[in-house]
Amino acid sequence: MLRQLVRSVVRHPTSILHYARERFAYSQDRKHRSLVGRAVISSHAQLVGFLAGASEEEFLQAKRTIGSSFASALARQTEAYSTFTRQGGFTPSHISLADACALYAIVRHTKPDFAVETGVSDGMSTLSILLALRENKSGILQSIDLPAVGKPQLIDRQPGWLVPEDLRGRWRLALGQSKRLLPAILEGRNIDFFLHDSEHSYSTMKWELSLAIQHSRKGALICCDDALTNDAFLETAIQHGAGWAITNDTALGGFKVAD
Numbered sequence: 001m002l003r004q005l006v007r008s009v010v011r012h013p014t015s016i017l018h019y020a021r022e023r024f025a026y027s028q029d030r031k032h033r034s035l036v037g038r039a040v041i042s043s044h045a046q047l048v049g050f051l052a053g054a055s056e057e058e059f060l061q062a063k064r065t066i067g068s069s070f071a072s073a074l075a076r077q078t079e080a081y082s083t084f085t086r087q088g089g090f091t092p093s094h095i096s097l098a099d100a101c102a103l104y105a106i107v108r109h110t111k112p113d114f115a116v117e118t119g120v121s122d123g124m125s126t127l128s129i130l131l132a133l134r135e136n137k138s139g140i141l142q143s144i145d146l147p148a149v150g151k152p153q154l155i156d157r158q159p160g161w162l163v164p165e166d167l168r169g170r171w172r173l174a175l176g177q178s179k180r181l182l183p184a185i186l187e188g189r190n191i192d193f194f195l196h197d198s199e200h201s202y203s204t205m206k207w208e209l210s211l212a213i214q215h216s217r218k219g220a221l222i223c224c225d226d227a228l229t230n231d232a233f234l235e236t237a238i239q240h241g242a243g244w245a246i247t248n249d250t251a252l253g254g255f256k257v258a259d
């Protein structure tokens, strides 16, 4: 693990600065945790119903569809993880299969033209959104992630390595910090769907979600993984959303931007 981190820092010297800044941002989070205990929570099917108007049966159908599409990706990922774990150990950081099914169902039902996500890593969320866009036969996904710095699991792999070649036609990937890249990417554009899954510090979450709101169409969907890490998601949802939902096990949150 240490060897991998050293390799990563040698290849990307700025990663140590990023790491220090990220640690500082997380250390400030304790000041922003007054709402999280009062959050409304739900099942994945309820989240999908609330955000996309899909019935429970439609969510189950989405689960069946995505299950087979994910089988090979999950097998490759499990194999890679066991290799990495043997080499030193780390914690995988991708969304759960239930979250992936929910994202797939939401995107299938709401058919966004322009979807944006921050935080790609292996690409579980990316894969589920791109699968839905392919079925929709419309829409583009713009993703942002850091280059593969300071992340032992991604050494020698690029962010989004799970996404197969034939799904990449509707995908744009920008590498760098969201704070640096998002403003230019969103300039003059309207988002239909946004997913935050990058750095879950209050400052970065609040900043990304606020910018996404500024560039959202009315009725756009704003989703956020680990929505109960601090108050950023709930504050934004209370101010700009028509209600919200958060899954009870994985804390995948979402709200529709109010008219």
Ligand SMILES: C[S@@+](CC[C@H](N)C(=O)[O-])C[C@H]1O[C@@H](n2cnc3c(N)ncnc32)[C@H](O)[C@@H]1O
Binding pocket: 093, 094, 095, 118, 119, 120, 121, 122, 123, 124, 125, 126, 144, 145, 146, 151, 159, 176, 177, 178, 179, 197, 198, 199, 204
């Ligand atoms: C939780 S993982 C994303 C998991 C991914 N959504 C999935 O389902 O596989 C978080 C990712 O956010 C990226 N990240 C962290 N801070 C970032 C920042 N400031 N800007 C852009 N990406 C960032 C990390 O590089 C990491 O790959």
